[in-house]
Amino acid sequence: MAAAAYKMISIPEAQDVVLSHTRPLGAVTVGLAGALGRVLAEEVRAPDSLPPFPASIKDGYAVVAADGAGEFPVVGESRAGHLDQLPVAPGSVAYITTGAPVPLGADAVIQVEDTEKLPDGEGGQCRVRICKAARAGQDIRPVGSDIMEGDTVLQAGERVGVAEVGILATVGAVSLRVHATPRVAVLSTGDEVVDPATAPLGPGQIRDANRAMLLAAAAKAGAEVADMGVARDTVGHLEGCLAAAIEQRVDVLITSGGVSMGDRDLIKPLLAREGTIHFGRVRMKPGKPLTFATLTLPQQGGRQMLVFGLPGNPVSSFVCFHLVVLPALRKMGGWAAPELRRVAARLAVDIKLDPERPEYHRCTLQWGPPPPGSAPALKAAVAEAAAAQVGAARCAEDPLHAPPAAAHEAAAHGAAADLGAQELWAVSTGNQISSRLLSARSANAVLEIPCAAGVLKAGSLVSALLIDDLGGMPVPAGGVPVTPGF
Numbered sequence: 399m400a401a402a403a404y405k406m407i408s409i410p411e412a413q414d415v416v417l418s419h420t421r422p423l424g425a426v427t428v429g430l431a432g433a434l435g436r437v438l439a440e441e442v443r444a445p446d447s448l449p450p451f452p453a454s455i456k457d458g459y460a461v462v463a464a465d466g467a468g469e470f471p472v473v474g475e476s477r478a479g480h481l482d483q484l485p486v487a488p489g490s491v492a493y494i495t496t497g498a499p500v501p502l503g504a505d506a507v508i509q510v511e512d513t514e515k516l517p518d519g520e521g522g523q524c525r526v527r528i529c530k531a532a533r534a535g536q537d538i539r540p541v542g543s544d545i546m547e548g549d550t551v552l553q554a555g556e557r558v559g560v561a562e563v564g565i566l567a568t569v570g571a572v573s574l575r576v577h578a579t580p581r582v583a584v585l586s587t588g589d590e591v592v593d594p595a596t597a598p599l600g601p602g603q604i605r606d607a608n609r610a611m612l613l614a615a616a617a618k619a620g621a622e623v624a625d626m627g628v629a630r631d632t633v634g635h636l637e638g639c640l641a642a643a644i645e646q647r648v649d650v651l652i653t654s655g656g657v658s659m660g661d662r663d664l665i666k667p668l669l670a671r672e673g674t675i676h677f678g679r680v681r682m683k684p685g686k687p688l689t690f691a692t693l694t695l696p697q698q699g700g701r702q703m704l705v706f707g708l709p710g711n712p713v714s715s716f717v718c719f720h721l722v723v724l725p726a727l728r729k730m731g732g733w734a735a736p737e738l739r740r741v742a743a744r745l746a747v748d749i750k751l752d753p754e755r756p757e758y759h760r761c762t763l764q765w766g767p768p769p770p771g772s773a774p775a776l777k778a779a780v781a782e783a784a785a786a787q788v789g790a791a792r793c794a795e796d797p798l799h800a801p802p803a804a805a806h807e808a809a810a811h812g813a814a815a816d817l818g819a820q821e822l823w824a825v826s827t828g829n830q831i832s833s834r835l836l837s838a839r840s841a842n843a844v845l846e847i848p849c850a851a852g853v854l855k856a857g858s859l860v861s862a863l864l865i866d867d868l869g870g871m872p873v874p875a876g877g878v879p880v881t882p883g884f
């Protein structure tokens with residue numbers, strides 16, 4: 399089929415098609431040190447309770463609550479890691495440290511700050527004054543108060559993060575069943591494409607940006623990666639590269655380049671011969687010629703391999719990877735909800751719309767007051783809105799200090815009405831041409847910009863798909879906590 403003959407589908411359709419052909423991989427066993435980032439294939443239960451014994455919350459004295467305040471002999475001590483056999487009888491106390499088992503007989507702990515050491519009594523007997531009466535159970539963690547024996551502490555399908563590693567260690571789960579990670583091969587194509595180490599460049603040559611970038615993206619997604627090099631624009635060489643990827647038994651092959659309309663764009667015909675192309679054109683900017691195929695491999699027991707033919711323009715490859723390949727890798731790795739996450743953000747500047755394709759505009763999301771370089775009218779609108787909010791808060795606290803009427807008016811109509819003093823702002827990465835990889839630099843999201851004529855104004859609320867975590871976003875000048883009273 400000629401490339402143009404592929405029906406142009408929407409990006410949500412393309413994502414659905416890909417996920418419908420993607421299956422979670424089977425379970426493998428890993429040790430605790432290999433668990434981070436993996437998805438559990440079985441639930442994890444606690445074999446014992448935490449604390450396993452009634453434990454002290456404070457450094458102080460284990461007491462019998464009914465004894466109340468007074469002077470007492472210190473008959474023993476219980477230190478973390480050492481179980482004292484001595485019971486505490488009424489009329490006596492035991493020294494205790496944080497986390498130590500509360501001795502038999504004691505039913506409360508008095509923190510050391512509420513006691514006073516007394517001179518030793520007869521025979522060198524330690525003595526202490528308990529200055530405050532205790533309530534039974536005071537400053538004691540009962541058995542199982544954090545985790546009860548038999549509790550399910552993690553469910554199948556949960557992703558193991560840093561806290562989960564700690565939880566697994568807590569319950570002694572040192573060997574775990576998790577979903578296997580996908581094996582992903584990356585192949586660049588194009589006679590002009592040369593190794594990044596090439597210098598100086600020969601006539602017509604460009605350095606291969608896509609292979610290193612896509613290997614990094616797949617590795618960041620937790621995949622095991624295989625570098626397949628660069629294929630020349632010949633049917634024979636491309637067939638050889640495809641065969642090599644199959645030989646390596648990868649789950650996914652990602653190619654870049656050679657999917658458009660040129661007479662040397664050979665990827666689509668190759669995939670049509672070797673497997674089934676599910677789509678070959680998507681209504682998106684960038685990434686229109688994005689291609690997805692599945693290959694059924696009788697020589698490998700009939701297993702299926704997914705092939706993503708990404709467009710050669712580096713930004714197109716970058717965007718297509720995140721929108722379509724990443725959710726598939728996540729699903730293979732066991733994610734129950736593999737889609738990119740969406741948040742709402744305000745445009746810091748006007749964005750020109752594309753009348754032919756919806757655009758995935760790269761941006762850096764950042765929280766705070768309007769960022770430097772944002773449209774000047776926005777700053778005024780935000781200041782007005784903030785003044786109105788402060789006024790309204792004062793008014794609620796104290797009706798005598800009503801907000802100025804002007805600020806009320808500004809907040810009641812116009813753009814200022816729904817703006818906060820601090821917002822999640824979408825800062826464009828500049829010229830969005832699909833050859834300019836600098837438009838992906840520091841991008842933590844892509845904005846969903848509708849296909850239409852004209853301009854989307856600064857201050858508009860837009861949806862943004864997260865392609866990176868927000869923990870590394872720029873630190874705003876003048877950003878302060880927004881929790882009242884914090």
Ligand SMILES: Nc1nc2c(c(=O)[nH]1)N[C@H]1C(S)=C(S)[C@@H](COP(=O)(O)OP(=O)(O)OC[C@H]3O[C@@H](n4cnc5c(N)ncnc54)[C@H](O)[C@@H]3O)O[C@H]1N2
Binds near residue numbers: 608658712832
């Ligand atoms: N007649 C038409 N031409 C084009 C159309 C179209 O609809 N009709 N679509 C355009 C769009 S949109 C895109 S995107 C590109 C995609 O083309 P290909 O996937 O065939 O990619 P190439 O032609 O091989 O390369 C495009 C561009 O990217 C550079 N490139 C390729 N590989 C790499 C790499 N590994 N590292 C860095 N740069 C790479 C290559 O040199 C080209 O400049 O097609 C349009 N054409």
Ligand code: MOO
Binds near residue numbers: 686687711832
């Ligand atoms: O869709 Mo292409 O990816 O615009 O450059």
